[in-house]
Amino acid sequence: METTESTSAPVIRASGAGIRFRRNRTGRRSFKDLFAGRDRRARPGEFWALRGVDVTVHEGEAIGVVGRNGQGKSTLLKLVAGVMLPDEGTVEVHGGVAPLIEITGGFVDDLTVRENVFLTAGLHGMPRAEIVARYDEIIDFAELRDFVGTPYKHLSSGMKVRLAFAVISRLEEPILLVDEVLAVGDKAFRAKCYRRIDELLSAGRTLFFVSHNERDLKRFCTRGLYLDKGELKLDGPIGEVLAAYDADYGSVT
């Protein structure tokens, strides 16, 4: 499998990707700043959350992203998901993305579970006919059969996570992004999610996985990205990357 990876077409290619944020909310902002578009200087009060990231990902790779909090892991996922745009460099993504990044993201409090499934799956680009075909599967996976008519706001937080994972993991997109959200669900459901991720991986999907859990990373991922201070410090086999991370910051688990 490792040999085929390098020959298949790249699905994600980041070259020199960088994005900067304001350090604090109260910082003064002039109209000129807002319209400045992309230029390369970081203005006072801004910092680069990510800079100079070069990564090429091939179809079917499973990539674990490690790093301490606030070192740019989620930002990298958001750039790949296309919900943020880089200030310098480019992030090219070929093929659709199923992003599990903001767990209760697309759901609307006042609509029912059923309506929310159609809305969220649709917004992520799933054709309506396919949603209809997959609907039962999604509801069964989320174990919400008795709640399809319940307004979303009345669900427990565990149910919300289940619904989100059930929908996103059924989008049938070639790239799956998972951002630490699985830590929320209960043990049985987590096991189910892991089985689903295994399934998707063996079906040749590409996975981007952010986690602090070494065991999960080793279980799913073959390649690791180690982000530190907004830079890509190491890109290599997951074992090496975890070892380097441990050496810098002590054991993760």
Next chain:
Amino acid sequence: MTTALPPRRARSRSEAYRQSLWLLTSRDLRVRYSTSFLGYFWSVLEPLVMAVIYWFVFTQIVQRSIGAEPYIVFLLAGLLPWMWFNGAVGDATRAFIKDAKLVRSTRIPHTVWVTRIVLAKGIEFLASIPVIVVFAIIFGATLTWGVLWLPLAVLMQTVLTVGLALMIAPLVVFFRDLERAVKLILRFLFYGSPIIYGLSDLPNGLELWASFNPLAGIISLYRASFFPEQVDATAVLIAAAMSLLFLGAGILVFRRMVRSVLKEI
């Protein structure tokens, strides 16, 4: 690489745009109607109450020499489009803020966050048209060939409203004060536009200047359905030019700002 992905037809950009636009628009309408008992009737009731108030003030209390007969039809022909404009521009101030979570997690064409508001309010506007039909029948206003201007009026108003909304929505993310400023400007604009009066009721000399408010030309086109003499060619041409100008400016502002908006949200 083992099991083949189920074949999915690649969607064109405009298909993707339409799908997300329609999903969000119908969601907005559904949320609005599923949380209230009167549902659809609110989009009828609001302009109706306002029309009755103005009709009472201007025909029963004040001896009026403005507008045309029947005044309530004249009034509604301006008021209904105004409700669309007012609602869309007012809601545009919250286009990103209200759905911050969704914006942070879902990639759809960026302008959809704004255009869905204009569309949702536009649909409510179309749904409120029966109100004016009923009043036209009751008060004996006759429909004229001027009704053919209606599609143009709707198109021009869409262009104008989308342009303004594209400008306002991203700016409010950074300047929250703008939200209240817009509300105030809208209230001023209500009296500053020929809604309770007609363009020709203005003092001589003011007419031309008032035409630079694109709503003047647009509303005159709406009124053409019942009052063809209200159409003012100069005002319509100016309104068309102004609407396109606002759309161009809106696209420009939106493009330059969307990157910062996504970070800030």
